[in-house]
Amino acid sequence: MKITSIDSVVLRVPCPRPMALEFADHRMVAAFISTDAGLEGFGYTLAFGGGGAEAIQVYLETRLKPLLLGEDPRLVERLWEKMFRADRGIRRVGLAGYAVSALDIALWDLAGKAAGQPLYRMWGAATDRVEAYGSGGWARYSVDDIIAEARHYASFGCRYYKMKIHDPNPRENVKRVEAVRKALGDDIRLMVDVNQKLDVLSSIRQARMLEHLDLVWYEEPVLADDYAGCAEVARSIPIPVATGENHYTRFEFRELCERRAARYLMPDIGRANGFSETLRIGHLAAAHGLFVSPHVVHEISLQVAGALSNAFLVEFMSWAPADLFVEQPRCENGSFRIPDRPGHGMALTPDAVKKYRAP
Numbered sequence: 558m559k560i561t562s563i564d565s566v567v568l569r570v571p572c573p574r575p576m577a578l579e580f581a582d583h584r585m586v587a588a589f590i591s592t593d594a595g596l597e598g599f600g601y602t603l604a605f606g607g608g609g610a611e612a613i614q615v616y617l618e619t620r621l622k623p624l625l626l627g628e629d630p631r632l633v634e635r636l637w638e639k640m641f642r643a644d645r646g647i648r649r650v651g652l653a654g655y656a657v658s659a660l661d662i663a664l665w666d667l668a669g670k671a672a673g674q675p676l677y678r679m680w681g682a683a684t685d686r687v688e689a690y691g692s693g694g695w696a697r698y699s700v701d702d703i704i705a706e707a708r709h710y711a712s713f714g715c716r717y718y719k720m721k722i723h724d725p726n727p728r729e730n731v732k733r734v735e736a737v738r739k740a741l742g743d744d745i746r747l748m749v750d751v752n753q754k755l756d757v758l759s760s761i762r763q764a765r766m767l768e769h770l771d772l773v774w775y776e777e778p779v780l781a782d783d784y785a786g787c788a789e790v791a792r793s794i795p796i797p798v799a800t801g802e803n804h805y806t807r808f809e810f811r812e813l814c815e816r817r818a819a820r821y822l823m824p825d826i827g828r829a830n831g832f833s834e835t836l837r838i839g840h841l842a843a844a845h846g847l848f849v850s851p852h853v854v855h856e857i858s859l860q861v862a863g864a865l866s867n868a869f870l871v872e873f874m875s876w877a878p879a880d881l882f883v884e885q886p887r888c889e890n891g892s893f894r895i896p897d898r899p900g901h902g903m904a905l906t907p908d909a910v911k912k913y914r915a916p
């Protein structure tokens with residue numbers, strides 16, 4: 558089987574409410590790999606809030622695509638190495654990592670379709686069902702918006718909910734989390750997300766003020782670049798730290814592991830160089846006794862989570878309009894059954910590209 562063509566497109570995907578209170582839209586960079594066998598692979602990465610999508614597409618088209626044309630798409634490991642080691646002056650972090658991800662996801666989709674197997678089964682299947690946490694609670698939401706959103710996720714049976722703590726006043730953040738805790742009751746456990754907005758001392762101070770709330774984790778306490786800072790926060794607070802959505806390679810995650818900078822690692826399949834590298838990160842985490850909780854895009858993260866016995870929850874964030882994908886996984890009793898279709902199981906609707914193509 559040979560790759561005959563690769564097409565890519567940037568989609569402007571409007572955010573559903575209540576996420577629209579914070580972001581008007583996201584950009585999806587989608588790649589379609591065609592073969593002489595008639596099979597097509599679909600991969601994508603999500604540029605959250607839109608940042609960098611155009612550059613991701615240009616790098617994919619001009620530098621990565623030529624490396625794959627004419628190759629057998631089932632040799633994913635070989636092709637991943639070829640992409641990862643090209644352009645020595647551009648590391649596979651940031652935008653280049655997004656571009657490799659979209660193509661790696663499309664290659665695996667093809668490999669799964671060629672084998673007639675869903676990916677999590679090809680990778681060994683630890684489970685066919687993964688528990689999820691509801692996620693949102695952005696800064697621009699009122700407390701009532703947050704509570705309504707948390708209840709929406711609870712209506713799917715989710716036993717966990719994550720909210721942002723972005724107010725510059727740490728006491729205001731405590732008030733918001735306390736209000737949500739009170740409204741939801743003790744059956745739903747909470748996580749909070751700093752999204753890199755604090756420095757080490759402010760982050761430790763903020764976490765200490767939240768200690769009484771039995772939080773599952775405290776996320777991205779400092780800049781993702783600052784491994785030492787993250788490790789210092791992790792050492793200094795009793796709440797387990799989670800991080801990783803802005804780390805890109807197994808080498809970066811190794812740094813997090815060895816520094817004991819987090820208890821939960823959160824690779825984003827669309828950033829961390831695709832399924833291939835995310836699986837390696839998952840196994841690396843296992844060797845350090847750490848959990849993996851993939852960042853957003855739960856519809857495809859499920860395949861990785863189902864293949865790792867140290868996976869803990871996927872992030873259920875309703876980011877996609879109902880008419881973007883042919884079929885979205887449904888959450889029941891707080892869990893998603895992993896799509897059982899060959900490949901990763903996701904496909905765009907026939908009209909999605911026309912309707913959402915970015916101007």
Ligand SMILES: [Mg+2]
Nearest residue numbers: 750776777802
């Ligand atoms: Mg986060």
